[in-house]
Amino acid sequence: MRELTSDHISQQFNAELETLRQHFLTMGGVVENQVADAIQSMLESDGSLAEEVKDKDAMVNQLDGLIDEECTRILAKRQPAATDLRMILSIGKAVGELERIGDEAKKIARLTITLVEEGESPRGYVEINRIGQMVSRMVHDALDAYARLDVDAAVRVAKQDRNVDMEFKTAMRSLVTYMMEDPRSITRVINVIWVLRSLERIGDHAQHICQHLIYLVKGQDVRHVPVSQLSEKVSDKE
Template sequence: MRELTTDHISQQFNSELETLRQHFLTMGGVVENQVADAIHALLESDGPLAEEVKAKDATVNQLDGIIDEECTRILAKRQPAATDLRMILSISKAVGELERMGDEAKKIADHALKLIQEGESPRGYVEISRIGQMVTRMVRESLDAYARLDIDLAVSVAKADRSVDLEYKTAIRSLITYMMEDPRSISRVFNVIWVLRSLERIGDHSRHLCQHLVYLINGVNVRHVSTEELDQVAQDDKKA
């Protein structure tokens, strides 16, 4: 595993940085489960599991608050520089992405409960399953990249978002056509469309998570670069 942390004279500082990192990964694990469970609850019409997903939002918000306080305290008390500063700034931004992923998972759970209430499996479940698999993999691998400080994996996840976007656009076009042919399906299919929208946004947040990691590792802001430029950043990191 790559190592970026500095061996400080103050062991307390080392401990504070490691605690911050562990809290971030813990929050990531909760969100990863939340996303996977929300998709499973919808596809399997599992109401109790959907309620569990919604309940986990409180845990995510609590961890978000804890990490925000830790980042603020370290910045004020330690005045970190270089890699330490990038780590704190990166985690501070990445936590926001995780919190928004959790919000989208909660939305999926809400729509799952509505669809379960209607008692009919509408069109779009195949698309939800396919895009859901792609997105849950992105979430898992983005967190793995953070845990291992793996820039190659981070770049791979960021690039995978393009495939999710293409699948999403194709699915939306198909569902809109279906609603036009059968107006009675509009209410049900709109719930599916909102689920697909949440999945697409979770993919975006996974990509942003990986972009924050690239910044942590080499200090380069890649939020607005092309896929080719992103590949070049990874290649440059290997040469460094």
């Protein structure tokens, strides 16, 4: 693992930064499981698992609040500079992305419960499975890159969002065509479309986590850099 934290005279400061990092990764693990379980609950029409996904939202919110308090306390008490400051700012922003991923997973769980009550949708589950696997992998790899401070891996994950977007657009065209051919399916298929929209947004948030990691390691704000130029931009500055 690449090491960025400074060797401070104050061992307490080192401990505070490591605790902050560990809480972030813990929250990431909870959210990653939320996403996987939300997708599984949808594909298997498992209302009980969907309820578990919703229940995990309380833990995500608790960790979100805890990390926010830790960031604020360290900023006020330690007045960090350089890499330490970037770490705190980066984690503060990345935590927001995790919280939003959790929200999207909860939306999927709610829609799963609705679809279970109405009966399975005849279309859309293949698309949910395909896009769901893609975004689940993105979330996992983004968190793994963050744990290892691996910029190259972060760039690769960020680029995968283009594939998610293309799959999403293809799925939308297919489902809209299906609804036009069978108007009776409109309500159920619209719920599937909302699930796919949540999955697409999860991919966006995973990409943003990678952008925050690049800022942490490189000191570069790449949020507005086109994905096609990301590798070149990151390699410009060591």
